[in-house]
Amino acid sequence: MQISFSPQDHAFRRTAREWLLANVPRDRAPHSGRPARDFALAWLARCHAAGWSGISWPDEYGGRGLSQERLIIWYEEYARARAPSVLDCTFVALNHAGPTLIACGSDEQKAFHLPRILAGQSIWCQGFSEPGSGSDLASLGTNGRVEDDHLVVNGHKIWTSFADIADYQELLIRTEPGSKRHQGLSWVICDMKSEGITVRPIENMAGAVHFAEVFYDNVRIPLSNVVGDLHDGWRVAMNTLAFERKIAAIGLQLELSVKVEDLIDLASPPRGSSMADRLATLRAEAAAMRAMTYRTMLRDPATSSDGSLVRLCFAELAQRVHRAAMDILGPDALVEGSWTHDYLESYSETIAGGTAEIQRNIIAERILGLPRTRHP
Numbered sequence: 001m002q003i004s005f006s007p008q009d010h011a012f013r014r015t016a017r018e019w020l021l022a023n024v025p026r027d028r029a030p031h032s033g034r035p036a037r038d039f040a041l042a043w044l045a046r047c048h049a050a051g052w053s054g055i056s057w058p059d060e061y062g063g064r065g066l067s068q069e070r071l072i073i074w075y076e077e078y079a080r081a082r083a084p085s086v087l088d089c090t091f092v093a094l095n096h097a098g099p100t101l102i103a104c105g106s107d108e109q110k111a112f113h114l115p116r117i118l119a120g121q122s123i124w125c126q127g128f129s130e131p132g133s134g135s136d137l138a139s140l141g142t143n144g145r146v147e148d149d150h151l152v153v154n155g156h157k158i159w160t161s162f163a164d165i166a167d168y169q170e171l172l173i174r175t176e177p178g179s180k181r182h183q184g185l186s187w188v189i190c191d192m193k194s195e196g197i198t199v200r201p202i203e204n205m206a207g208a209v210h211f212a213e214v215f216y217d218n219v220r221i222p223l224s225n226v227v228g229d230l231h232d233g234w235r236v237a238m239n240t241l242a243f244e245r246k247i248a249a250i251g252l253q254l255e256l257s258v259k260v261e262d263l264i265d266l267a268s269p270p271r272g273s274s275m276a277d278r279l280a281t282l283r284a285e286a287a288a289m290r291a292m293t294y295r296t297m298l299r300d301p302a303t304s305s306d307g308s309l310v311r312l313c314f315a316e317l318a319q320r321v322h323r324a325a326m327d328i329l330g331p332d333a334l335v336e337g338s339w340t341h342d343y344l345e346s347y348s349e350t351i352a353g354g355t356a357e358i359q360r361n362i363i364a365e366r367i368l369g370l371p372r373t374r375h376p
């Protein structure tokens with residue numbers, strides 16, 4: 001796909017490239033805990049101070065209202081500069097909590113939270129999944145009872161990334177007693193310091209502590225923290241998931257494209273023609289994935305299901321890229337740090353944000369028009 005950039009776009013690219021060259025931290029970001037939080041917030045605050053945070057958000061919410069083309073340029077340069085991964089603990093706030101508030105939040109919610117997100121002053125996490133309610137999100141049971149001007153929340157979430165270091169949570173709960181599935185849910189802003197919240201971190205197979213279980217024991221949340229209308233949380237959550245699968249894709253995918261080039265360097269000279277073929281295929285697949293993402297971003301109107309195409313393509317390619325890295329490194333993978341860590345993490349790509357099977361179901365039903373999955 002050919003995108004045409006104006007002379008002003010090229011000037012913008014040069015400015016971005018120069019700023020990134022002078023400012024990208026040299027240290028590798030810590031994986032988890034307070035060090036990860038401090039590192040990510042300091043980097044975001046630095047971007048913000050120079051006008052590089054939320055560049056496509058509307059001016060009125062602290063962004064620069066720049067076009068999708070400029071956003072593409074920014075992320076191309078960001079990846080090229082090997083800046084800190086966009087998939088850090090600021091990911092939820094910047095890529096789906098903030099955009100959800102812009103789309104569905106009240107004026108007060110936007111005025112309070114959006115400037116803090118962009119300035120690197122708050123970390124958000126996502127409390128959607130529960131034990132037994134991951135793919136089948138509509139079956140969730142954590143509930144909020146309306147009591148005067150508060151919700152009193154009880155229940156249990158799981159796999160909540162960065163819950164241990166987050167300030168706020170996008171929390172999806174059942175607020176209408178007796179309601180079933182998509183009905184009667186609400187999307188609320190939960191202050192993670194509220195009384196009655198217990199966070200129990202979970203270590204993943206890469207040895208990192210990214211996610212946690214979260215328990216709610218009579219947690220009081222003001223009704224003014226409901227985003228959208230009370231009991232209208234499914235609609236709001238679908239906005240969140242569309243942002244998570246689509247907007248978020250661009251930074252991650254460009255990062256992966258740069259990784260493919262790093263992999264080609266790692267393999268040079270490739271041992272045997274089959275590895276050379278494999279690397280050439282990965283480079284072509286990365287280019288195809290980028291073209292699909294750009295097309296999705298620039299298509300007007302885009303559909304909310306487009307995100308599943310780019311998410312699925314990215315997730316499976318990321319696994320193939322890291323598998324190739326292990327084959328190139330061979331026994332050296334045992335002593336090498338970052339490729340091996342990222343290889344172990346890549347297993348989660350086809351689970352997080354909706355599994356590969358669920359993305360395929362969405363593509364089948366909503367894009368290809370095949371019959372819908374029946375729920376009991």
Ligand SMILES: Cc1cc2nc3c(=O)[nH]c(=O)nc-3n(C[C@H](O)[C@H](O)[C@H](O)COP(=O)(O)OP(=O)(O)OC[C@H]3O[C@@H](n4cnc5c(N)ncnc54)[C@H](O)[C@@H]3O)c2cc1C
Nearest residue numbers: 126127128129134135159160161348351352353354355357
């Ligand atoms: C790294 C990581 C970070 C995460 N972060 C968060 C977070 O911050 N917040 C949050 O809320 N959640 C988070 N999750 C949870 C994630 O959204 C769920 O793990 C995911 O939705 C799958 O749910 P589950 O684990 O309950 O698996 P299940 O839904 O039990 O699925 C088990 C298997 O059955 C398959 N399956 C289920 N239903 C169908 C179907 N209808 N058709 C075909 N196959 C099906 C699935 O594809 C999967 O292979 C994270 C997960 C990971 C791995």
